[in-house]
Amino acid sequence: MTIVVLAKQVPDPEALVEVRSGGKELEIEQKFATNLFDEFAIEEALRIREKHGGKVTVITLGGPKATELLRTALAMGADDVLFLEDPAFLEGDGYATALTLSKAVARQGADLVLCGRQAIDDDRGEVGPMVAEFLGLPHVGAVLKLDIGDGTAVAERAVEGGREVVEVTLPAVITAAKGLNEPRVPQVMGVMKAMRAQIPRVSPADLGLAPSDIGKAGSKLKIERYFTRQKRAAVKLIEGTPEEQAAEAIRILAEVERVI
Amino acid sequence: MKKLLVFVETKGDEPRKATLELLSETRRLSEAGSFAVTAVGLGKISERAIEKVLGYADSFVRITDALLDHYTPEGYSEALAAYARQEDVLLILGAATQTARDFLPRTAVLLEAGIASDVTAIGWADDPMTFVRPMYGGRVPAQCTFAGYPAVVSVRPNSYAVAPARERRGEYAEVAGCVSPDRIKTRVLRVEVESKGKVDLMEADSIVTGGRGMKGAENFALLEELAAGLGGAVGATRSVVDAKWRDQDDQVGKSGKTVSPKLYIAAGLSGAIHHVMGMDTSGVILAINKDPNAIIFNYANYGIVGDVMEIVPAMTAELKKRTGR
Numbered sequence: 001m002t003i004v005v006l007a008k009q010v011p012d013p014e015a016l017v018e019v020r021s022g023g024k025e026l027e028i029e030q031k032f033a034t035n036l037f038d039e040f041a042i043e044e045a046l047r048i049r050e051k052h053g054g055k056v057t058v059i060t061l062g063g064p065k066a067t068e069l070l071r072t073a074l075a076m077g078a079d080d081v082l083f084l085e086d087p088a089f090l091e092g093d094g095y096a097t098a099l100t101l102s103k104a105v106a107r108q109g110a111d112l113v114l115c116g117r118q119a120i121d122d123d124r125g126e127v128g129p130m131v132a133e134f135l136g137l138p139h140v141g142a143v144l145k146l147d148i149g150d151g152t153a154v155a156e157r158a159v160e161g162g163r164e165v166v167e168v169t170l171p172a173v174i175t176a177a178k179g180l181n182e183p184r185v186p187q188v189m190g191v192m193k194a195m196r197a198q199i200p201r202v203s204p205a206d207l208g209l210a211p212s213d214i215g216k217a218g219s220k221l222k223i224e225r226y227f228t229r230q231k232r233a234a235v236k237l238i239e240g241t242p243e244e245q246a247a248e249a250i251r252i253l254a255e256v257e258r259v260i
Numbered sequence: 261m262k263k264l265l266v267f268v269e270t271k272g273d274e275p276r277k278a279t280l281e282l283l284s285e286t287r288r289l290s291e292a293g294s295f296a297v298t299a300v301g302l303g304k305i306s307e308r309a310i311e312k313v314l315g316y317a318d319s320f321v322r323i324t325d326a327l328l329d330h331y332t333p334e335g336y337s338e339a340l341a342a343y344a345r346q347e348d349v350l351l352i353l354g355a356a357t358q359t360a361r362d363f364l365p366r367t368a369v370l371l372e373a374g375i376a377s378d379v380t381a382i383g384w385a386d387d388p389m390t391f392v393r394p395m396y397g398g399r400v401p402a403q404c405t406f407a408g409y410p411a412v413v414s415v416r417p418n419s420y421a422v423a424p425a426r427e428r429r430g431e432y433a434e435v436a437g438c439v440s441p442d443r444i445k446t447r448v449l450r451v452e453v454e455s456k457g458k459v460d461l462m463e464a465d466s467i468v469t470g471g472r473g474m475k476g477a478e479n480f481a482l483l484e485e486l487a488a489g490l491g492g493a494v495g496a497t498r499s500v501v502d503a504k505w506r507d508q509d510d511q512v513g514k515s516g517k518t519v520s521p522k523l524y525i526a527a528g529l530s531g532a533i534h535h536v537m538g539m540d541t542s543g544v545i546l547a548i549n550k551d552p553n554a555i556i557f558n559y560a561n562y563g564i565v566g567d568v569m570e571i572v573p574a575m576t577a578e579l580k581k582r583t584g585r
Contacts, residue, residue, distance in 0.1 A: 013514060014533055017396050026400065036515055094365060094375055120514055120537075123395055124377050126365040129333060133369035138334055138445035141362040144508065154449065158509050160271070160358055160460050162453040169445045178515040179508040220374025220407050224390065227401045229540075235547070235563040245564045246574030249546060250582060252562060257544045259523040260466065260490055260579070 001054030001148070003045045004105050005078070006115035006131065007038035009062050009069040013120060023225035034069045037116025040176035043183040045114050046077045048148055054111075055079045059104050061089050061097065067199050074194035075186030082108065083201045088211035093219035094126030100214050101127065102134035103207040110171055112153070117142045117175040128175035139173035140166050144180055261296045264289070265344055267354035267364075268299050268313055268320070273306030275313055277463045278355030278417035283316035285420040286353070289384060290318055298347065299430070302339050302437075303328030314430040316423075325437025331359060332446045335439045337366035342438060344371060349410050356414035357462065368412040375412040376404055380419045380520070380541065397514055397537025416541075417463045418520045454509070459493040461510065466492030466523040469512050469539070470500060473528020473549065473568055477505035482572045483527060489579040495519065495539075497529045513538035528568040531556025548572070 011017065013036075015029040034042075045056045058073040060066045061084040070081040082104060089100055105113055113132075118125035132139035144163070145156040148170075155174060156165050168174075186194070204211055211217060238245045238252070253260045264286055269276045275283075286297045299317035301310070303325065313320050323343060327335050336359075344352050344367070352367060354360035356378045368375035376391040380401070383390035388405045391413060395402050461467065468487045470480055480494060487494045496506035498513055512519055513535040524542035528549060529535060536559050539545070547560035548571050557563045564571055 011396075013397070013537070017400055019400065023403075094377070095368065095373075098365075098369070121396055123393075123397065123518075125361055126368075126375055126377055129337075129362060129365040130369050132333075133337065133366040138332075139366075140446060141333065142358065158358065159451070160462070161458060162451055164451050165449045167447045167449050172445070177508075178511070220411070221376055221404050222407055224403045224405055226395075227392075227403065229399060229401060232545070232559065232561055235557045235560045237557075237563045237565060242566055242570040243574050245566055246571050247578045249562065249564060249571075250575055250578040253523060253544065253546070254582060257523075257561075259544050 001048065001052050001111050002109055003048060003054060003056045003112045003114065004108055004110040005038070005041050005045045005056065005058045005073070006101050006105070006113065006127070007042060007058055007060050007069055007073065008035045008116075008119045009033070009060065009066040010035045010119055010121040019226045019228045023227060026226055032065055032068065034072060035116050035119045037118060037120070037176050037178070039183040040178065040180045041114040041116050042073055042076060042078065043181045044146060044176060046184070047181065048112070052148055057082060057108055059084065059101065059108070061100060063090065070199055071194040071197065072186065074197050075190040076184055077190065081199060083199050085201045086203050088204050088215045088217070091216040091219075092214060093221040094124045094130055095220050096214050096218040098127045098130030098134060099218070100207065100209060102131045103209060104202065105131065105135060107207060112148070112170060113137070113173040115173070115175055117177050128173055132173035135173070137171055137173055138168050139175065140168050141175045142177040143174050144177055146174060146180065262350040263347060264295045264297050265347065265349045265352045266297060266299045266317065267340060267352065267360060268301040268305070268309070269355060269357055269359060270301070270305060270309050273308045275309050276355060276357065277422060278357055280316065280422045281417065281420040282353060282355050282415050283313065284423035287316045287423065294384060295350070300340065300343060302336055303330075310432060311428065312425060314428045314432060315425040317430045319431045319433065322432075322434050323437040324434050325439050327439040327441060327444055328437055330448050332444050333363040333366055334443045334445060336363040337370060338439050338443060339437045341367045341370035343435065344410060352410060352412045354414050356416045360414050364412050364414055371410055371412070373410050373412055374406045374408070376406070377414050378416045378518070379413055380416050382413070382415070394541060398518070398540040399537070416520055418465070418522065459491065461493045461495055461512070461517055462519055464493040464519070464521050466490040466525070467495050467512070467519055467521045468492060468525045468527060469495035469497065469529060470527045471497040471529025472499050474500065474505070479569065480506060482569065482576070486525070486572055486576045486579070489576055489583070490523070492521070492523070497532070497535050526556050526560065527572055529556060530554050531559055
């Protein structure tokens, strides 16, 4: 089974993000991590390989530091990695990014494509389904449990108000939700090996893409400006005995805020 | 006049609340003469839901196709894209539910269109039209525009208020779908429905979320009672889900659901950044924690320093007194 995982390096959830230049750009603290949901995707790929055999290739698109993600993936046990590294690839919307990644998947060939359900920086959740559509493949989104069979997979996903169990023919794209698995921690030997690994890179030309079709230039959704969220006014503490506090809280919510 | 398509999602035989929110906003625009609004339903839709939607939209088109009777991302995306193409629309809109966020990106690819997901505000009269979407877990709202049209937009539940239903004003029509059977490669084997009638977390007007301060799964009954009185839903923090006190589906936060209710009550939770990212765009936030230094108080409008086990039942009792519920 040939498995491709699409993973993204994102600012650490705790990293400071500040709006600069009157909303034209963001200044982001240089602390990075593999997107949480993509870690589940990598882990699931490794488990499938351990059970069914095959090969796991992890692909990322990002800035120079994204090699850290690929080395972590190798340390966890990925067989191969591929780095889409070129300034032209960067700052794309969901469409441009998914177009690029779909070309990389097609070049690689895959029986199964795994990725996280959403990246925690852009919060778009578009790339998995879009890659599937570009490749003409089915997808199952936000998967909590996955069983690979012969030419098919059975996936359990959360839907509004319940769970749905879906059978999908392979090849397919699966997006991972929290609950799918517990990602492993890389072992020392794996880390040592990953540090020495060569990271193969591909350019837009390698994927048959013109710089005007990808990244910021190829985006159909443009970010015009960022806002600073208005902070809530300082908290108003409600004092008194528990009964008084409870009564006052309900009074405020009903009469002042009118939300109940 | 420029046309807006609104995807209608149903729950049982009713349109979803989040769909009605969006239809309320688009009805306002239609009445102002800004846009023509067509609601689109896919597959089976009850008479009741159709009647209700017709009180909001200029027209309601139901695309009939046996392949649309059960949701598949392949089928829904193709049916909606084909209809949008035929009608020459400006925007394809849908409430940003799990379902719509699952298939609308595919619709965008089929139309070679841009997509803005989980939008919280739209500048309809701006030139070009603007769309605000929260990034970095709601910490940074970004204003976006499309380089071209048509475009696809999903709107976060609770971004608009539901306006009262009116007399039927729209026309109803059925259009035969033309979903290619070869395209459908997913098949639903079974659906496990949780307790029926439960309010969906993402659409709830009020949410009561418990953290580790609830001390055990059994104490969530206190939150269920308060939520029932409010007509809302119960959420949980990551540590509560990891401890298996609550189901994964209840988790609010970065690795769970992003919610934006009118009222958010944070009970016995500290306010870890992962959690705040999933609820920071809520309307009014009330935090209850015995630790006066809990970080959650920095994100709340109102705070009660006290024991959740005492405060929550007292609030439920007070609410009953007030509403008679």
